[in-house]
Amino acid sequence: xxxxxxxxxxxxxxxxxxxxELADGECTQLQNAEFxxxxxxxxxxxxxxxxxxxxxxxxxxxxxxxxxxxxxWPLKTTYSRIFHAARGTATAxxxxxxxxxxxxxxxxxxxxxxxxxYFGTQNMDRDARRAAQFKARIYYAGGGYTQNTDNPPLExxxxxxxDEVLRVPPYPGLGPxxxxxxxxxxxxxLYVAVxxxxxxxxxxxxxxxxxxxxxxxxxxxxQPFGNSAGQQNDGAPACLAWYQGQIWVGLNNGATxxxxxxxxxxxxxxxxxWTVDVSNLVSSVSSLMVFKGDLxxxxxASAANGAQIYxxxxxxxxxxxxxxxxxxxxxxxxxxxxxxxxxxxxxxxYAVEYYGPGSASDILKILRSTDGVTxxxxxxVHANDSPASPPQLPGGSLISVAGDIYxxxxxxxxxxxxxxxxxxxxxxxxxxxDTQNYLGPLVQLVQRS
Amino acid sequence: MAFMIAQAGANLYKVDVTTGVATQLTLPAGISLSTTRRxxxxxxNQWLVMVNxxxxxxxxxPEGNVRVxxxxxxxxPPVLAAGSGSGLxxxxxxxxxxxxxxxxxxxxxxxxxxxxxxxxxxxxKNASLSNIDVSLDNITSRRLYRNTSGAGSAGPFYQVMxxxxxxxTTLIENTPxxxxxxxxxxxxxLVSPPGTVAGIRxxxxxxxxxxxxxxxxxxxxxxxxxxxxxxQVYAWPNQLICYPTGEDVQGLVGFAVLRNSLGxxxxxxxxxxxxxxxxxxxxxxxxxxxxxxSAEGIPVGGCVSAETIVTIKDKxxxxxPDGVYEWDGVNPxxxxxxxxxxxxxxxxTYFNRSQFSNAWASYNVLRHQYELHLASAxxxxxxxxxxxxxxxxxxxxxxxxxxxxxxxxTALLDANGLPLVxxxxxxxxxxxxxxxxxxxxxxxxxxxDCIGPFHAMDEPDREHHWGELSMLTRIEAAGNxxxxxxxxxxxxxxxxDITHDLTTGRxxxxxxxxxALCRLRFIKNTLNQSATIYGYEIDPAFENGxx
Numbered sequence: 001x002x003x004x005x006x007x008x009x010x011x012x013x014x015x016x017x018x019x020x021e022l023a024d025g026e027c028t029q030l031q032n033a034e035f036x037x038x039x040x041x042x043x044x045x046x047x048x049x050x051x052x053x054x055x056x057x058x059x060x061x062x063x064x065x066x067x068x069x070x071x072x073w074p075l076k077t078t079y080s081r082i083f084h085a086a087r088g089t090a091t092a093x094x095x096x097x098x099x100x101x102x103x104x105x106x107x108x109x110x111x112x113x114x115x116x117x118y119f120g121t122q123n124m125d126r127d128a129r130r131a132a133q134f135k136a137r138i139y140y141a142g143g144g145y146t147q148n149t150d151n152p153p154l155e156x157x158x159x160x161x162x163d164e165v166l167r168v169p170p171y172p173g174l175g176p177x178x179x180x181x182x183x184x185x186x187x188x189x190l191y192v193a194v195x196x197x198x199x200x201x202x203x204x205x206x207x208x209x210x211x212x213x214x215x216x217x218x219x220x221x222x223q224p225f226g227n228s229a230g231q232q233n234d235g236a237p238a239c240l241a242w243y244q245g246q247i248w249v250g251l252n253n254g255a256t257x258x259x260x261x262x263x264x265x266x267x268x269x270x271x272x273x274w275t276v277d278v279s280n281l282v283s284s285v286s287s288l289m290v291f292k293g294d295l296x297x298x299x300x301a302s303a304a305n306g307a308q309i310y311x312x313x314x315x316x317x318x319x320x321x322x323x324x325x326x327x328x329x330x331x332x333x334x335x336x337x338x339x340x341x342x343x344x345x346x347x348x349x350y351a352v353e354y355y356g357p358g359s360a361s362d363i364l365k366i367l368r369s370t371d372g373v374t375x376x377x378x379x380x381v382h383a384n385d386s387p388a389s390p391p392q393l394p395g396g397s398l399i400s401v402a403g404d405i406y407x408x409x410x411x412x413x414x415x416x417x418x419x420x421x422x423x424x425x426x427x428x429x430x431x432x433x434d435t436q437n438y439l440g441p442l443v444q445l446v447q448r449s
Numbered sequence: 450m451a452f453m454i455a456q457a458g459a460n461l462y463k464v465d466v467t468t469g470v471a472t473q474l475t476l477p478a479g480i481s482l483s484t485t486r487r488x489x490x491x492x493x494n495q496w497l498v499m500v501n502x503x504x505x506x507x508x509x510x511p512e513g514n515v516r517v518x519x520x521x522x523x524x525x526p527p528v529l530a531a532g533s534g535s536g537l538x539x540x541x542x543x544x545x546x547x548x549x550x551x552x553x554x555x556x557x558x559x560x561x562x563x564x565x566x567x568x569x570x571x572x573x574k575n576a577s578l579s580n581i582d583v584s585l586d587n588i589t590s591r592r593l594y595r596n597t598s599g600a601g602s603a604g605p606f607y608q609v610m611x612x613x614x615x616x617x618t619t620l621i622e623n624t625p626x627x628x629x630x631x632x633x634x635x636x637x638x639l640v641s642p643p644g645t646v647a648g649i650r651x652x653x654x655x656x657x658x659x660x661x662x663x664x665x666x667x668x669x670x671x672x673x674x675x676x677x678x679x680x681q682v683y684a685w686p687n688q689l690i691c692y693p694t695g696e697d698v699q700g701l702v703g704f705a706v707l708r709n710s711l712g713x714x715x716x717x718x719x720x721x722x723x724x725x726x727x728x729x730x731x732x733x734x735x736x737x738x739x740x741x742x743s744a745e746g747i748p749v750g751g752c753v754s755a756e757t758i759v760t761i762k763d764k765x766x767x768x769x770p771d772g773v774y775e776w777d778g779v780n781p782x783x784x785x786x787x788x789x790x791x792x793x794x795x796x797x798t799y800f801n802r803s804q805f806s807n808a809w810a811s812y813n814v815l816r817h818q819y820e821l822h823l824a825s826a827x828x829x830x831x832x833x834x835x836x837x838x839x840x841x842x843x844x845x846x847x848x849x850x851x852x853x854x855x856x857x858x859t860a861l862l863d864a865n866g867l868p869l870v871x872x873x874x875x876x877x878x879x880x881x882x883x884x885x886x887x888x889x890x891x892x893x894x895x896x897x898d899c900i901g902p903f904h905a906m907d908e909p910d911r912e913h914h915w916g917e918l919s920m921l922t923r924i925e926a927a928g929n930x931x932x933x934x935x936x937x938x939x940x941x942x943x944x945x946d947i948t949h950d951l952t953t954g955r956x957x958x959x960x961x962x963x964x965a966l967c968r969l970r971f972i973k974n975t976l977n978q979s980a981t982i983y984g985y986e987i988d989p990a991f992e993n994g995x996x
Contacts, residue, residue, distance in 0.1 A: 002916070002988030008901060009982065012843025013835075015792045019939060019966075020909045022902035029900040030845045034816060035838055041981060042923065044841070048981040049897040049973060051816075052884035053852055053872060057469040060877030065458025067873030068502065069488035072861025073452040073463070075495055075511040134553060187554040242554065244622070245610035270628055293617020314612065315619030317534060317575070347616075448511075 009033060009047030081401065082159065082445045084131070084138060085421060086113035088414035088437040095157075096436055097445075101404055101423050104434040110157035111164065113439055114141040115414060118152070118179040122204055122254035124195055126286045126300050126334040127181040128239035130396065131443035134185045135213060138445045139165065141180035151176045154183075154192060154211070159447050166211070171196050171224055174205060181206075181252070186242030187268070189213070193237035193249065196226070202253030202260055203227035206236030210247075210268055221247055222266040222274045232274045234262035239336075241288035243295050244314075249274070250285025256303035256330060261285055263297060263312075278319045282308045289338030291349045291372050298351055301325065301333030309335055309351065311372045323375040327355025327363045335367075337394050343403035344426055346370055350378065350397065350405060356390030364391035366407060366422070366430070379430040381409065385422060388412050392419065395440015402426055411437040451864045454509065456488045456502060457877050463513045464879060466871075467864050474515050477587055479647075480505055487756060487809075487857065491654040491661050494680045496557075498661060500651035506644035508558070508682060516558070516587055519641045519683045520547040523563035523582035523591070527620075530569060532577035536623025539598025540570045544606055546592045546639065547584040558683040560584075561639045562594065565602045575623035583615050590614065594634050597626040605633030642675050642685035643667055651675070653755050655704040657711045658724050658731040661685075664701045671700020674713060676733055687733045691720045703755030705765035710778035712765060713738065714758065718748035719782055743781050750774045750782030756809035756857075759819055761839060766819045768808050771795055773821065773837060785837060790844045793823075793835060799847060800833070801826055811858035814868035815883050818845075822855050830854045830875070849896065852889035853878060887979035896974040899982075903939070903966045908992060915961035916989040918947065918969075923981035925951040930980050931972040936964035943970070951980055961987060 010025030012035075017026070025045070034050045035042065042048035061067060083098045093106035094113065118141075119125040131140035142155035142164060151167035168177045175197045182193040190211040199205035205226040211218045225232045235251030242248070246265040253260060261281025264274035282305045287298035295312040297319075306325035312318070327333045333355040341348045348370045355363035364382035369375045382391045386409060395408040403426030411419030419438025424430045451466040454474075459482045462471040476482070481504050488502040497509040498518055506518035523545045543566045549558040563582060581591055590613050594606040607629035612620055643665035644651040654663040661677045663685075672694040676687035691701055691713050705712030705719070711731075713720040719741040724731040743749045750769060752758060757768035765776045772786035772794040786794055793799045804824035809831060813820050818838040822831040825847065832854050835846035853874030861869050870882040880890070889895055906913060915936055922930060932947040947958050961967055967987065973980040 001991050002986055003904060003906065003990035004984065004986040005901070005904070006921075006984030008984055009899060010841070010843070012838065012841070012845055013790050015790050016788060019903045020905055024902060024904075027899055027901050029847075029898065031898040032848050032895050033897050033899050034818070034836065034845050035841060035843065036816070036981075037840060046923075046981055046983050047899060048923075049887060049895055049979045050845075050848060051882055052886040052895060053850060053880035053882055053889040054884035054886055055469075055890050056466070056871070056879040056881050057464060057471050057877075059471075061455060061457030061462055061464075061471055061879075062460045062877055063458075064877040065460070066484070066856055066875040067455055067457045067877060067879060068484065068486075069490070069857050070453050070455040070464075070871055070873045070879060071488075071490040071497070071859050072466075072869075072871075073454050073497060074862050075452075075492075075497070079512050185553055189554075243613065245608070267628055270631075290613045293612055293614050293620075313619075314617050315577070315579070315621060316532075317621035 007045045009035070010045040080447045082447065083398065083406065083442065084110070084157070084445055085396070085408050085442045086140070086439045088411060088439045089115055089143060096434065096438070101400065101406060102433055104421070104436070109160070109162055111155045111162045112143040113441070114143040114152065114179055115439060116410070118143070118147055122195070122201065122236070123252055123284060123300065124179060124181060125393065126238070126284070126332065126336065127195070127252055128287055128336065129441060130182050130184070131441040132183045132185045132190060133444055133446055134190055136446060136448050138443050139183050139190055140441060140443065141183070147178060148175055148197065152178070152180050154180060157445070159445055166218060168192070168194050168209070171205070171207060174198050181236070181238050182240045184240040184242065186247065191221070191240050191247055193240050195236040195252070196224070199226055199236065201255040202235055202257065203233045204236035204252065204254050208237050208240065208247060208249055221268045222271050225251070232264060234260065234276070234279060235284060239285055239288050241290060241295065243290050248277070248288055248295065250288050250297055252284040254284070256283070258282060258302035258304035261299050263288070277312070281310055281319065286334045286336040287338045287351065289340060289349065291340055292347065294372055296338055296349065296372055298335035298338060301327070301329050301331065301355070304329050307333040307335045307353065307355070309375060322373050323367070325353050325355055325363065327361060331355055331357040332390070337397045337407065339397040339399060339405065341399055341403070341405060343399055343401065352394040352407060354391065354394060358390040362389055362391050364409070379422065379424070381422065385420065385432050388418065395419070395438060396442030398442050398444050400444070406442060408438050408440045408442040410439055451862055453859070453861055453871060453879070454490070454497060455873060455879060456482055459484055461515065466861065466869065469879070472513070474509070474513050476515055477517055480507065480517070489652065489654050491656045493656045493659065493661050493682055496682050498654060498682060500644055500654050500663065504647040504650070506642065506651055516549065517645070519558060519645050520549070520560040520584055520586040520588050521645060522561040522641070523547060523584070525580060525582050526564045526566035527578040528580040529566050530577045530579070531571050532575035532621050534575035534621065534623060535573045536575045536625070537571045537598070538573050540568045541576060541598065542566050542568045542596050542602055543578060544594045545581060546594070547586065547588045548590050548592045548611065550589045550611070559592065559639060561641055562606070562634070562636050568602070575621050578620040578622065579618060581612055581618045581620060583618065588615055593620070593622070595629065597629065604636070606636065607633050638678055638684045638686045640684065640686040642677070653703050655706050657704070657706050660731065662704060662711065674701065689722070689733065689736065689738060691715070691738055702752045703758045703767070705758055705767065705776060706760050707765055707778040708763050712776060714750070714752035714767065716751045716753055716770065719750040719776065741781050750776060753805045754808045757821060759810050759812050761812050761819060766810070766837070768805060768810070768821060770805070773819070785842070786844070790835070797826055799826060800824060801828055804829055807831065809857055811870055811872070812860040813870045813882060814860055815870070820858070822858070831856060850889045850893060852880070852893035887977050892976065894974050894976045897972065897980060899971045901969045901971070903968045904987070905966050906990065906992065909965055912963060912965055912993040913967070914963050914989065914991055914993050915967045915987050917960050917987070918958040919955065919986040919988065920949040920958060921955050921983040921985060922949065922951055923983065924954040925979065927952060928973070928975055928978035928980070932958070933970040933972065934961045935968045935970070936962040936966070938965055941966065963993060
């Protein structure tokens with residue numbers, strides 16, 4: 001007669017029963033032993049050594065200080081940032097990308113950006129023409145349309161999938177929109193500036209619309225721009241900013257008339273008309289930016305005066321000219337692509353000054369200011385980096401989370417590989433980091449894992 | 450990738466669960482972490498809220514940016530004067546708040562409102578604002594509110610605009626009354642919780658029904674639960690009181706979170722807030738908080754350590770003063786240790802009960818067990834743990850490790866969404882449990898030591914012959930299992946150890962001897978070697994004289 005126990009430890013520890021009452025499956029101590037519900041390692045009614053504790057971090061945290069609390073973080077916590085700079089359409093490669101700003105490689109994934117040809121009239125090549133990062137996608141004006149025949153597309157790209165988000169519907173009575181001139185993310189939606197056809201200077205046609213990417217709602221803000229009754233005069237939308245709870249729009253009037261540069265604003269969903277905030281800037285407005293509570297505007301040159309930077313002081317609501325391009329009147333002069341450096345220790349704002357007669361007077365500079373009032377040349381791009389005359393147009397700007405600043409300058413033709421990207425490393429100097437048939441814009445795709 | 454957040458010493462880290470690479474997070478200016486108070490966490494709306502150890506409540510965004518949970522309110526209102534422009538007629542009053550906006554313009558945080566400005570009476574003038582307060586916290590904008598003409602200081606106040614950044618202090622504005630925001634600000638909701646300034650802290654926080662519920666260490670509010678608005682981590686207008694107040698110096702200890710019930714645990718018992726099964730939220734107005742009692746009407750289920758409260762498959766487990774409780778939200782809490790391991794919790798033989806308030810627990814998903822860490826008898830640190838297996842409802846332990854003193858733990862997910870259990874040691878190292886490595890860390894032996902039942906063949910008073918021992922174990926690549934037999938009466942001394950070769954799977958061993966009782970003790974303590982016991986036989990085994 002024998003005795004068998006094949007349920008050793010099955011019922012765990014029992015310290016309540018008297019020793020003679022304990023069943024075969026009950027123990028009085030099961031130190032570092034456990035039930036593993038896996039036949040290969042034990043299974044029901046078997047007892048196994050507990051699993052080990054595997055060190056996760058090779059280096060003790062805080063020099064071996066005691067860990068007092070940990071918690072899982074099941075959020076979309078990994079963000080990868082990929083710079084995207086649009087190319088011309090010479091090849092299938094539509095953009096060049098970089099993760100470090102130093103090495104740039106081609107990608108054919110995104111749909112093509114709207115090329116220079118769509119902006120050849122009415123000074124539209126001086127419009128902001130930016131792309132926007134929004135909810136792990138970039139949004140930009142697409143190039144897959146025939147101007148005056150097709151409606152211009154709004155494209156998006158998430159690093160994997162290219163989507164044509166929508167086509168801008170034509171304004172009733174007008175043909176297809178000429179181009180999307182700027183996009184801006186603010187107030188939880190995407191604002192799209194559109195230049196419509198058939199207008200005549202200075203009262204060019206256009207609209208500002210907002211896109212709720214969640215609901216698909218795509219609606220016009222306030223009223224259209226144009227010369228008809230019920231329309232806002234003074235130009236088509238060229239650049240956007242969100243300031244003091246309103247959408248602000250710098251207008252391109254397509255004229256060289258001095259002193260008619262106009263900026264308007266409205267409350268989306270509330271206002272049915274635009275409010276003119278200023279209408280006597282030197283010329284059309286190419287760029288808007290909020291800096292230290294004030295609103296900055298970069299303009300084109302007029303027939304009489306050079307391009308200027310204006311500041312609207314929040315304290316007075318008054319516009320004052322803070323900087324005038326030394327290039328003088330005309331010749332495509334404009335100041336554009338404001339960029340606020342709010343990463344590095346000193347809060348600063350950058351812009352590009354352009355003047356392109358194709359002579360010794362050419363100007364292509366990156367300007368910098370820490371107060372919006374006093375501006376200095378941070379980089380003379382024409383002297384140091386741009387071989388072209390007239391200089392190459394600016395195409396976009398961005399600042400990385402590390403505080404590196406980038407500007408892209410367009411190639412002289414769609415196919416020429418003389419476009420280039422300038423980088424100002426945080427705490428360092430400007431350098432040219434890549435050349436290609438760059439078109440711009442320059443935008444950062446923030447992907448969530 | 451998947452991450453965890455860890456506090457080590459007075460530093461905060463983001464730790465990659467896959468690689469173990471730790472990145473120290475930058476704390477806001479003026480924020481320090483206590484090394485003697487455990488951090489408490491809650492997730493809501495993609496913010497990880499951290500309280501108790503920081504001197505001010507913190508919120509960590511998905512990218513690891515650490516901010517204060519609620520910016521302190523503006524201390525001063527703007528100063529008003531008539532501007533030189535036109536636009537407004539009547540008496541106007543302004544208020545401001547500090548806000549943090551996302552890059553997409555959404556409000557992430559908003560402080561309470563400033564005091565009301567002194568009214569300015571305008572006659573077709575614009576309003577000139579100066580002395581717009583700037584924040585000492587990291588904010589993105591100041592939000593400007595205004596009443597309508599002549600509405601008075603009682604408001605309502607409507608959003609006018611955001612003053613961008615944290616620099617400008619002056620502004621001109623003439624927004625018509627008709628262009629103000631459609632709805633007035635719900636200023637009564639913009640209430641900051643304790644811990645917004647250093648001093649009084651939130652000591653416990655959980656998420657339930659898309660709200661945060663918290664307890665403060667304010668000695669006058671120990672029985673008060675603070676609750677934020679739905680999905681608004683910055684708006685805490687709600688206070689719930691768990692009566693009777695002031696009956697215990699600890700007040701509320703922690704929360705037991707179930708799908709449709711929120712348990713409020715004191716040392717003396719359990720109170721409950723119930724939500725409806727079909728709702729995603731809970732309405733706090735006039736809500737009923739009732740104490741849970743046994744069928745006899747006796748309060749049951751008190752809790753002595755918030756860190757021991759763990760929810761497992763819509764049941765909650767915690768350490769009470771007399772054992773471990775299980776609560777399903779329907780029935781009164783049930784003491785699940787009383788019938789099996791009561792001496793662990795009711796005597797001083799095994800654990801230092803005076804350290805129960807420092808005990809902590811975590812859920813080991815893969816083993817489906819509640820693991821409770823306690824200080825062993827004579828010690829003050831949580832150097833041992835016991836496990837309650839929910840599957841077979843059996844207790845295991847006490848477990849030990851020579852690697853470190855486990856000090857905190859959590860269940861989490863890896864990069865593929867698969868469950869892990871992590872333990873933080875007093876040595877600054879985080880460990881993942883359930884490792885197939887038969888060791889702790891790189892070189893610490895796991896000492897498996899199991900003491901089985903007395904075998905008596907139902908006649909403990911009779912002498913027995915215990916024959917040859919046959920061991921059946923899982924076949925291992927190498928190693929031996931030490932078997933220490935005890936043959937005799939209850940006070941039998943150990944017989945010489947028997948060695949079982951674990952590579953055999955089955956091995957016939959020596960005779961055990963003669964005595965009334967026989968019990969076996971199994972010991973395995975070799976680095977990188979494991980052991981699994983299927984069972985054993987003793988043959989022959991008979992009552993002496995009756996063979």
